[in-house]
Amino acid sequence: MSARQFVNDPDEFVSQALQGLQLAHPHLVQVSADPALVLRTPKDGDQPKVALVSGGGSGHEPLHTGFVGLGMLDAAVPGAVFASPTAYQVRAGIKAADRGRGVLLIVKNYTGDVLNFSIAAELAAEEGIEVEIVLVDDDLATDGGDDGGPGRRGTAAVVAVEKICGAAAERGASLAELAELGRRVVAGSRTMALALQACTHPGRQRPSFDLADDEVEFGVGIHGEHGIGRRPFGPASELVPALAQPVVDALGLARGDSVIALVNGLGSTHALELSVVHQELSTFLDGIGVRVERALVGSYVTALDMRGCSITLVRCDATLLDLWNAPVRTPALAW
């Protein structure tokens, strides 16, 4: 068994993939090469709105480049595989997306991303663009409490933030309202992930770590790094509650609460498997009286070809549900 990819020069992997995205979706997105940016294709009749910009390392597709379009992002700023975009690149994304009503930056909590998006926000502010940052930090695996460390990583909850804030922006919400809304989604979101097999970087043939046949890696992130511990492999009926329980505990969910559930494949997990995970998650949550109002089941935030999944729960209410139901038209979410 090997783990090869469709790739030419690994150093050109992301830039060539961006060209491919542009070729596949010319009506939805416009890709610039230097600096690398994916921008929403303007449409006649577009109203001025607060612009949403996100980004980060590549390798997590369809995040973020696949979510540029109606109802989600105005620009995505892709770095190299698993590497933050530069501050100047983010600044270029802010400037290209801005329509005079301000820019919301949605940033996953990694040191490089936080640094570069923050510098870009300052640079843009100096040029008169109003910017707010929503920091997404949903991954329980790196919750160190008040240990002074970098804190929880940002993972799949970023999709919920992009979707809900994107819908509100289309409806004319102000920058301040969007920032508050995004922070509310983040505060109500937690995630836990596990891997059945690590991912393989472009051009390499070995995964980033090895697992025995009877082990799973619990608490993995989305960059091929080790998780927080190994557990025995088992049926989905055991693995899924083990993932979901800490999420429920961290959010303090109780009987009668409502959530949006994201069952996210990490790259090589088949749609049938994700449906099985969702069935088990639904059974588990039903058993504790937590209602799943909506679900998103698929591979939305990947770690290259990692085999595994994450479970994200988002506390929800009527406002968030209504925004969740709004239409979307982006490369990853349109015919």
Added chain:
Amino acid sequence: MSARQFVNDPDEFVSQALQGLQLAHPHLVQVSADPALVLRTPKDGDQPKVALVSGGGSGHEPLHTGFVGLGMLDAAVPGAVFASPTAYQVRAGIKAADRGRGVLLIVKNYTGDVLNFSIAAELAAEEGIEVEIVLVDDDLATDGGDDGGPGRRGTAAVVAVEKICGAAAERGASLAELAELGRRVVAGSRTMALALQACTHPGRQRPSFDLADDEVEFGVGIHGEHGIGRRPFGPASELVPALAQPVVDALGLARGDSVIALVNGLGSTHALELSVVHQELSTFLDGIGVRVERALVGSYVTALDMRGCSITLVRCDATLLDLWNAPVRTPALAW
């Protein structure tokens, strides 16, 4: 390295996944367990139309169950993994989907599927339901000419048939018109696939065949079967033209022709890789003067977790393009 899945009892894999699909998309589909069927959830204001029914073995998701909804199928009939549904199951699907204007059966060319869908069509006809069958046979790897064998397998072109006929059905086309339209799409569609790694059946830990690190399997189907030959592994810039050239030749495409391109992941191929494949395919077709009018790039017709891709080209004209652009709302193609 292992290849485990999120699964409980492998014999319950498909039925549990169908429950998960229902739980994730209650507004779009209704799943019945016995016989297993996925039906479009009726909406107020639905007009009577010709019903589209497809199906086949499971393990190819999102095909077909993920394509039930507005603009595509009215019912999908899923068999066990890589096994045809029964004739009685298909008949139940026909009866549940029929709205009095007839039923179009879209059938991939495999012996079991052809047999069972044909029997079901006869049974339904005896009950007064008008049925037409469109047989999809796009896979060049099994093109034996006039050798009297089973002929070309049906693979990714089935998505184009479901999409284009689905759009026409929404617009009120008759059963005869849809059958003719579907056959026209089939006649203009050819596919070739290759695997970098075979797939693994639920509950097993070894792939269905082994490949050396320096080999790819050319001409694979979507059931884990061997292809028609091994070739050296190479960069995407070599593999993609090798896939596309026989498709171009079989369709007799020449300078000035227009196509719809489907770049389809077979299960474990990352979105970035598929974008690279599409970029190479676009370059190749541009070089011979063939215009790509539209593209669908993603994992739509999978072979469980196979690592690989297929390239399908569909000859197109203004009628097909217009139908291609019509809206779709199904589990796999909606937020």
